[in-house]
Amino acid sequence: MSPKKLATLGLFTTMSLIIYGVECAIPPLVPIPGIKLGLANIVTLVLLRDFSLRDAILVLLARILLSALLFGQALSLLYSLTGGIVSLFLMALFHHFLRKKEIVITSILGGIGHNLGQIAVALFLTKTIGILAYLPFLLLSGILTGCFTGFCAHFLQGRIPRDR
Amino acid sequence: MFRNRSKTAGRLLLLIFLLAAGSLAAIFIRAFGFFTKNDGKVLIADLYQDGALLTSINLTAVTESYTFSVNAPGGGSNLVEVRPGEIGIREADCPDRICVRQGYIHTSLLPITCLPHRLVIQLRTDNTDQIDTEVPDAVVR
Incomplete structure (x- = not known):
């Protein structure tokens, strides 16, 4: 990895950390565990489209690990890690099938994947089937927030220098 | 971006709409279940x-x-x-x-x-x- 690439990815990681930190300061809009805007996903989407999957994975992992350290939510590390990885996997898969167009659809699928991953961890940890009652709410919120972050990434196209 | 949508994108959009509709339906069905028969229980x-x-x-x-x-x-x-x-x-x-x-x-x-x-x-x-x-x-x- 060239020094320039390292610096660029470092900047992207900082950017997503700041977005994540700001989002953490916003009180949860809906009192349902797992529902949030997921604004930091904008950075992942931009990296996936304008850079490469490898760069997106690196920045995502760095952001999740650093945010667990910085914002002291080590308990939620497992949730964000699983949600983030499932989401990125789905996004990479469908981004490829969509021939790198339609970033909004990719983002919606990522949002759904994130919430599915989270509820899977929650099921595993609480061992209570009853929390599946949250599933329709989580699916809906994943679609809505995915739509929002997707449009953000769409309008960022061309405003952030691409990888060369 | 709304023109010349590929077949894959169309199908995925349909899937997303179905998921959204299904979730809404599930929420409403569950919500209605309680307001109707909760008597004497x-x-x-x-x-x-x-x-x-x-x-x-x-x-x-x-x-x-x-x-x-x-x-x-x-x-x-x-x-x-x-x-x-x-x-x-x-x-x-x-x-x-x-x-x-x-x-x-x-x-x-x-x-x-x-x-x-x-x-x-x-x-x-x-x-x-x-x-x-x-x-x-x-x-x-």
Whole structure:
């Protein structure tokens, strides 16, 4: 990895950390565990489209690990890690099938994947089937927030220098 | 971006719409279930921690509010408040306190969950007290 690439990815990681930190300061809009805007996903989407999957994975992992350290939510590390990885996997898969167009659809699928991953961890940890009652709410919120972050990434196209 | 949409994109959009519609339908069906037939039934709260049933409370029989605390195995506790016909978490030392913000529940629409302490409070209706007081005239589902 060239020094320039390292610096660029470092900047992207900082950017997503700041977005994540700001989002953490916003009180949860809906009192349902797992529902949030997921604004930091904008950075992942931009990296996936304008850079490469490898760069997106690196920045995502760095952001999740650093945010667990910085914002002291080590308990939620497992949730964000699983949600983030499932989401990125789905996004990479469908981004490829969509021939790198339609970033909004990719983002919606990522949002759904994130919430599915989270509820899977929650099921595993609480061992209570009853929390599946949250599933329709989580699916809906994943679609809505995915739509929002997707449009953000769409309008960022061309405003952030691409990888060369 | 709305023109010349590929076949894959169209299918995925359809799938997303179906998922959204299905979720909305599921929410409405569940929500309607409670407002219609809740008469003469007993409301029971089940407290689960780590998937094990801690205790069951008959909320219909509660006449005065009381609180008790539930200690999580890995440290931390939740102060559960039981009121006549409803239950909620009043205090908790988890980082996000979403369980407190979920307020008091009186239907089984959504459980209260404290993910950091792996505590779930779920409501269910039961008609056990009807069995000994009156003979069921019919069972219609």
